[in-house]
Amino acid sequence: MGKFKAASFQTANSYNPSAVLGAATHLRSTLGSPARMAFAFVSQHYMPHIADFCEILRVDGHIQDIVGCTTSGHIEGATEFENGDGFSIIACQGEFGDPLTLEDADFPSHTEANGWIALSDPSAFPIEDWLNSSNQRSPRVSVVGGLSSGARHGEATVFINGNTVAATAVPTIGRTVLVPSLTQGCRPIGEPFTVTHADQNVIYSLGGQPAYRALERAFETLSDDEKTSAKGNLFAGLAGSEYIHDFHSGDFLIKNIIGADPDSGAVVIAGIPRIGQTLQYQLRNPSAALEDLGRGYDPIRKAKRKAYGALLFSCLGRGQKFFGASSKDAAEVSDALGGKPIAGSFCNGEIAPVRGVNAIHGYTAACAVFLEKTP
Known part of the structure; x- marks a missing residue:
């Protein structure tokens, strides 16, 4: 077994510095040593406080970098929290490159990257053009992520260490390997x-x-x-x-x-x-989606032994109103991973590869599992 760890946390409440400090304390004590990267998904009411939010987590949680975006509902562990205020976060040890601010559709040259996590404001960045560039310049390198939700047009939705951006991408490198999965329904x-x-x-x-x-x-x-x-x-x-x-x-x-x-x-x-x-x-339809859950998450089950954390990006059109019951996707992923830490969001579009081609999807759930590559 590897040594990399991850820890997750969520709260279904509006912004409160004490609650954020509690999250930082939980993440730090669970990990036992500093985290290289954290991914946070927040309701829009957190954005006016996003600089303070990230500073508390980085300083008191011993987290080097935090990236994230707004969401109309967050995910943590086996539970989906649809609608309402709150946030979820996963702090990961392991090897990640510095988070990039995406400014144009050119896919970055990054010879170390074995995968990417991408978060984008759907109204502020040409993410589809960027993905097309990724398929041309780095074929077979998976990109997983989501388009932010829960905000009005023109409001900032994506952030890196408390600074708002149109889009960001984080490479997985070295011994941290990204395994993608997608369930389409x-x-x-x-x-x-x-x-x-x-x-x-x-x-x-x-x-x-x-x-x-x-x-x-x-x-x-x-x-x-x-x-x-x-x-x-x-x-x-x-x-x-x-x-x-x-x-x-x-x-x-x-x-x-x-x-x-x-x-x-x-x-x-x-x-x-x-x-x-x-x-x-x-x-x-729901029956097709339920059948697809087993097939779509097969890569996760196969990665379970070396997995130490995961991100889940689910469409706004899934959840309780589609399945008739809440947390179907989160529970399935959590079960496949044996309860490993998970955080995620509900998105205006999900990013994942199909047959090696990175693309934006709708009505899907995309998952990125972090593995530790061992000798």
Whole structure:
């Protein structure tokens, strides 16, 4: 077993310096020695006090660096705290690079990084362009993270050591290794088709037939109950890799269907497909999501022995209102990790790789597990 440790803490209350000091004391005493990095997720009412918040934690918690963002609900351990004030934090020993302030879409040259944690303000930084750059410049290096939530447009949401920024990225280096996982809550329906005619995000034909007709045929394969609940829950899945003969859940980048026109046969999606790329329509519902929990978190179970902490980024559209019960994702991750420390947030978009391609997702839960690489 390794020697790196992590410790987590949460409070479901508004900003109070005494409570923050209590968190710092808990983290310091649990770890027993200084932490290299901490990740904090705070309700928006903490932001006017974010400099003091970070200073207390760094000084009294013996934490070198703290990065974080706002959230409409926080996660700690096996519990999701949806809505309301509060914060969660995980302090990690191990090896991390200095947190970077992201200012443009160019992915940084960092030869030591084996993975990245990225936090972004969705209205202030071109995170999708940055991820595309990451796929070109550092293929197969995983990026996991989330887009901040819980704030009004124009309000600062991301911070490094008490200073607000548009976006930040933290590299995992050396003996700290990042293991990503993603659960999408969708299952493929109908058949996979090759995109044969598209203009930007407007798809005209799939496999030589109108894209709308392919959507109709996929819908016809659903049960009566599934058809009843399908409104707003049909998506387009773009294959993350073409080197697959039999597509399953988890093989696709899930994109919203923005519109469909039966007259022209076109379907408009929130993504730009390539001609020749495989597309299969998807159904999102709680039963598909529950089935996906086991598959999506398999990498975590395999990493359990060497894991010492994790971050969980869950979509605002998941949680109790989707599953009908709270803490489904957090409980599953906590169980997979054997109760190791976890902190996280509810996001306006989640970042994780699919088949080695880093991307922004919706209605998903993305997890980053920190392992200690041992000889």
